[in-house]
Amino acid sequence: MMELLIALSIGVLVACGVYLVLRASTFPVVMGLTLLSYATNLFLFAMGRLAIGVPAVIRPDATVYADPLPQALVLTAIVIAFGMTAFAIVLALKARGETGSDHVDGEVDS
């Protein structure tokens, strides 16, 4: 039943992320992106199936391991997501400086 819990978490993260990404101000959009990247990372990770208490490194006595490939993919994805979040938020700062508005479309009457 652990799978159901994780699937539910992914679903909620996606829904919250999408809702925030669709807001009109910059900061919620960046928060939404962060939530969406959590969701994506968890989703990718879950593609390797869930495993509890199995070794993560090669051991002579072990036969079952966690799937290392999604883990490697997700590891870099986490770092890249940080780079993207940083870029987005700085873009928001720049946009506010240039347009005088915190609105994602640069509308002044916000």
Add this chain to the structure above:
Amino acid sequence: MDFSSINLPLAVLLPLMGAGLTVWAAHFHRVASAWLAGLVTLLALLALLPSLLAVFAGETLIQSWAWLPAMGLDLAFRLDGLGALFALMILVIGLLVILYARYYLSSKDSMGRFFAYLLLFMGSMLGVVLSENLLQLMVFWEMTSLSSFLLISYWTHRSDARQGARMALAVTGGGGLALLAGILLLGQMAGSYNLSDVLLAGDQIRAHSWYLPALVLIALGVFTKSAQFPFHFWLPNAMAAPTPVSAYLHSATMVKAGIFLLARFFPVLSGTPEWSWLIGSVGMLTLLIGAYTALFQHDLKGLLAYSTISHLGLITLLFGLGTELAAVAALFHIINHATFKASLFMVAGIIDHETGSRDMRRINGLLKYMPHTAVLAMIASAAMAGVPLLNGFLSKEMFFDQAVVASNTSMWAWVIPALATLAGVFSVAYSLRFIHDVFFNGEPINLPKTPHEPPRFMRIPVDVLVVLCLAVGMLPMFTVAPLLAVAVQGTLQAPPPEYSLAVWHGLNVPLLMSVIALLGGVAVYVVRQPLFTLYEERVKGQQLRHVYDWMLENLQAFARFVTQWFDRGSLQDVLFWVLGFTLLAGLAGFLSSTAPLLGGRELLPLDGVSLAVGSTLILASLLSVVLHRERLVALVVLGAVGLVVSLAFVKFSAPDLALTQLSVEIVTVVLLMLALYFLPQYTPRISSVWRKWRDGLLAGALGLGAALLALAVMTRDTATPLADYFLANSVPGGGGKNVVNVILVDFRGFDTLGEIAVLALAGLGIFALLQQIKLYVPTEDSGGRAWSAEANPFILQMFSRILFPLMLMVAVYVFLRGHNLPGGGFIAGLIAALAIVLQNLANGIAWTAQRLRFDMHQWLAGGLLVAAGTGLVAMALGYPFLTSAFTHVHWPLVGDFELASAMFFDTGVFLVVVGATVMILVELGKLSRVGASIPKEGA
């Protein structure tokens, strides 16, 4: 690797590389670029020379290297008789055009740019005619379209040049797409994209059910490029180009590229009724329309442009007739047309240059102002008209002869020689107009300049070409015969048929047709005035370019209409569309699947702690949405979500991920906190209730979809466990027990290199964005209290300084053990970056910068260099890029230690991660200190 095995690609590459050099040379002296262009052309000719001799001895040369063999793409070059003919035309006429253009261009024109474009075109064109691989040919084909666009629009300040260039690109580029499809079909039918195989597969291809579509698609490419009806209208509009370009591209070479393909595929595609009907009738139509329209042009270059269209139609018609002798005539006419038409364009350029006008109604009686040029022009025009003792006569006789032969094929085929003669009549008439109107017919009317002879060297290229017209016309056997013979052999891929190049064939039907054409042409010219009036009234307005313009306008209107619907300059709208279509695509996937939603995999038991933690995640996410207006609170909740995610990684046996997520979570929250200082603390209510519901429904549906998809996958077993490979090969192949890290730095090292490059670019991009940024700096917090200007808290300062070496030691430890235990460059980099950021936070940026004198740009560059360098070392040792090696060494005290080259790569990763993270946070942090000089919020 000796010279004779690489000279074909070298000849193609020389002009392409020379293009860059001419721009550089033009910085020193504008004429230097012309000299260099000429030199490069000569060198390319020299590079081809040994191979040309071999081809004349009957060989076909192929030089090829495997490129993407799985896709049938080789880097392959071929030189046979047909290629040799075209390569010679491209290079020899190219050389003459370069000499001519050096005098043609005025001091205001940039020579470097002109010759760079010209060489770019020359290289692309050589690539087309020397390609053995058809996909490679296609690349060069598109390059000729692009370089032609650049050349036509060379005078960028003129709107007719820009429009002409755009039209040429649209028509030839569109044809290029059709050609690509045709060639793909051809390659599939023949089972190979190499010409040698395709040329042998003729029977198989003609019997294939795809033959007709392939033929039509290839014909579309040919017709657009070679200005055949109904696509011919771009060529007259391309005359806005400088005249050397018109002489070179739009008469001698590029427009012949389509014809070249007809010749190239002649043994493969010809010989069917479809071929004859399609190619033959389009050729005939083009021949007639071109010849007829040419007579009524008042612009010198316009006349020559339509004449070119007509002659291209003639060549196409000959190939369409499909007999071997017709192909001989076509090839012969290609040579002759290139010589007389290039010289005529050059004469037109000289007249334009020396009189300031190209309008034949004003340019009259130039004979006494420029007698030498006049004689040259008259000879070349006579060759164009097909007057005996000139080269145009010989190939035209052959054409008439083939038209007569074709008239025996069916009851209605007598129209072929009849129409051919009619086209001959018009061709004589417009040639006569070119001579009579320009050089006789009274005095010049109101010209901007007093005409005189051009500079001597500007005339030399015309001299050379006209001498060629005469020599070929009078002594064909001693001049053109060997070249024609190898070209015929290369085209037919068989021994050439019997043909005679004699000037006199006795009294026969073709001669009679020539006489009719000459007399008829004179007669038409004499009665031209009423014909002109008729043309002005009835025909002139009905041009195909109006159809083109109409289509273009409607296309643009349609594009605007669609864009207005989807893109109103609003990020919210665009995101809504993207997410909405994602939902639809996912829905389509679910609905089209017949499999049950859940699989049969045994599920893991749920325990109370997990349930509590999971519920925390869900509640925190929802809370971050509910509270999102209070930005600081929402940010703290967001941090909690990230922490729970890292706990999930701990639970499900992914310690590397947990460590990474934990450290990234901290830097992300610090980053957003820093940025929030410059943004409003609260989010205003903007969205309408309707929009909130709409977004909420979309979000809910997408969340449900993601959850169901994840559940569907997780309840099934993996079909093909990729993991087994990595688990089995990690220790023997990569020398590390931590499979995740071995994948990152070894198996998928190339991906990781790309990823750290992205990270470095994000860091640099942020650095660039923050330069001279205008910021809104708040003076008070959300509660109305003034921001404290106090120094950093003392206790944090002290603790952070003690922590710093400890954190760095942890980073080093995590880094070193990364290959065998959870850790590695990414995690160590994040920990080290946190250590540095903590110093900045606790002690201030100035204090830290004094003590840690690192330039993070150098860390980024150094990291990328180390990572890429590790891969290059492997290449230098003869292994593929980023191949790793490892060995075990024994260090005293430390013990048995494994040294892998992947560790150097991981060092690169470490440096980039530290560099990017610290750069982003410190640059952002610096801003709050300079804030005082920037406009305040609300000011």
